Amino acid sequence: MDRVWKPNVTVAAVVARGDRFLLVEEETSDGLRFNQPAGHLEAGESLIEAAAREALEETAHPFTPTALIGIYQWTRPDGEVTYLRFSFAGDAGQCIAGRALDAGIVRAVWLTRDEIVACRERHRSPLVLQCVDDYLAGRRMPLALLRHYDG
Numbered sequence: 001m002d003r004v005w006k007p008n009v010t011v012a013a014v015v016a017r018g019d020r021f022l023l024v025e026e027e028t029s030d031g032l033r034f035n036q037p038a039g040h041l042e043a044g045e046s047l048i049e050a051a052a053r054e055a056l057e058e059t060a061h062p063f064t065p066t067a068l069i070g071i072y073q074w075t076r077p078d079g080e081v082t083y084l085r086f087s088f089a090g091d092a093g094q095c096i097a098g099r100a101l102d103a104g105i106v107r108a109v110w111l112t113r114d115e116i117v118a119c120r121e122r123h124r125s126p127l128v129l130q131c132v133d134d135y136l137a138g139r140r141m142p143l144a145l146l147r148h149y150d151g
Contacts, residue, residue, distance in 0.1 A: 008083050012036040014132065015089075021113070024036070025109060032106060064093075
């Protein structure tokens with residue numbers, strides 16, 4: 001029987017303060033990598049809820065999505081996994097002191113676009129810089145585009 005293909009649905013939070021963006025440094029099978037606060041959509045939650053949850057879990061900053069930046073489809077170079085990423089712009093509150101970060105997250109860090117470009121070889125995927133550039137280009141779609149229906 002043929003294996004059914006399906007993409008992994010993920011969310012990402014793009015948070016800017018001045019000229020800096022909130023990223024996480026995380027442990028991966030390829031070593032330490034930089035990414036937006038991001039992760040998988042979980043059963044029963046909306047995309048917006050997932051983005052808020054992942055950002056909080058990975059950075060200890062409460063995150064409120066305000067707009068959809070874009071929807072990105074990317075297949076890893078090994079061809080094994082395809083991601084369908086929903087990237088959100090939004091506002092982050094102050095870091096919650098003492099809150100533990102998700103397993104595998106080494107730290108949250110604020111970087112300028114130039115600093116993000118300078119560490120490009122350590123990005124989790126090409127979507128890291130693409131989402132920053134799309135944010136800087138002013139791409140914002142209303143959250144009303146997304147509809148979540150419960151049972």
